[in-house]
Amino acid sequence: LFGKIGKYAKVAGKEIVEKVLILYYCWQDPDTPAQQKAIIVGALAYFILPLDAIPDGIPGLGYTDDLGILAAAFAAVAISIKAEHKEKAREKIKEWFE
Numbered sequence: 001l002f003g004k005i006g007k008y009a010k011v012a013g014k015e016i017v018e019k020v021l022i023l024y025y026c027w028q029d030p031d032t033p034a035q036q037k038a039i040i041v042g043a044l045a046y047f048i049l050p051l052d053a054i055p056d057g058i059p060g061l062g063y064t065d066d067l068g069i070l071a072a073a074f075a076a077v078a079i080s081i082k083a084e085h086k087e088k089a090r091e092k093i094k095e096w097f098e
Contacts, residue, residue: 014093019070020047021089026081036077043073 026032027040046069074081 016067018089021092022085025085025088032080036080039073039076043069
């Protein structure tokens with residue numbers, strides 16, 4: 001996961017990367033229910049798999065489908081997202097984007 005994110009972070013943009021990282025850290029949390037972890041795995045798998053509804057290489061459009069899937073997953077598991085997940089994501093974004 002970090003391999004694809006690190007490789008495409010600047011192309012995908014901070015918004016997508018932040019959502020991916022928050023979901024990833026939420027997935028790692030033992031307090032996150034299994035059903036919500038399954039939603040997260042599905043969204044993250046869609047992000048990292050090469051086959052997309054809209055190919056990632058299309059400038060301006062390539063990551064819109066990924067963002068939609070991630071936003072839906074984010075909303076579905078929002079109750080399990082903790083401040084610590086967001087903080088870890090912010091730290092990783094600083095590392096990658098600065």
